[in-house]
């Protein structure tokens with residue numbers, strides 16, 4: 001599943017391509033992906049921004065020349081397990097499992113003087129999803145928090161607003177849960193999933209089985225710093241590509257080569273040489289080092 005670094009990488013790859021284009025047409029090949037298609041005008045929107053919140057991608061758009069109260073929308077996209085957003089600059093990309101296709105027109109005001117060969121007047125944004133858990137919603141601008149997942153999201157871990165104290169408060173709300181489970185909880189902190197929780201726990205030397213309430217102040221601070229460092233590093237490597245994940249330009253990330261424990265069950269710990277454990281914790285395949293991250297007795 002794309003986590004914060006992957007969604008952020010997709011955002012950065014698509015941003016320069018989408019901004020300033022108008023949604024000319026939307027092809028819905030499967031009606032269950034775009035949730036509220038009947039409630040909104042799908043076309044005629046000028047894309048002004050592309051934001052990320054947790055694992056959600058948000059496209060902000062306005063209706064040109066309309067000063068009315070309904071002149072803006074936010075398109076909310078969640079890729080869930082296997083969703084992809086792919087840019088198709090020719091309209092000829094042959095891919096299966098494409099469920100929604102946005103046709104994006106460059107406004108007429110941009111003069112086509114031949115210098116735009118890499119910037120065709122029509123491009124396509126494809127929503128592709130093999131397992132079809134991903135979803136798209138339209139909302140009136142400023143109302144996107146009506147989407148229940150967005151409404152309940154905890155703080156963004158890479159902003160200055162998120163402090164070590166906030167992490168401690170988040171943990172204190174689920175004292176008996178194991179730390180793996182609490183970090184996967186999007187109410188506590190937004191954007192973490194299985195990969196980066198395992199890596200952050202390894203980096204901070206904390207067993208995924210530890211009860212949240214058992215962490216002392218120093219451990220919480222280590223964990224807080226580890227989460228931020230791991231996420232920054234993963235964005236720097238443009239995300240982790242195992243199976244499905246590519247950015248909006250169909251390019252793989254390479255943080256998979258930097259992983260210390262995730263996906264390395266049965267291999268040697270890169271720090272101490274012990275065999276990395278893989279087991280189920282919080283219902284998820286979880287990797288940890290028994291020596292670097294000792295389990296509670």
Ligand SMILES: [Zn+2]
Nearest residue numbers: 269272289292
């Ligand atoms: Zn180790």
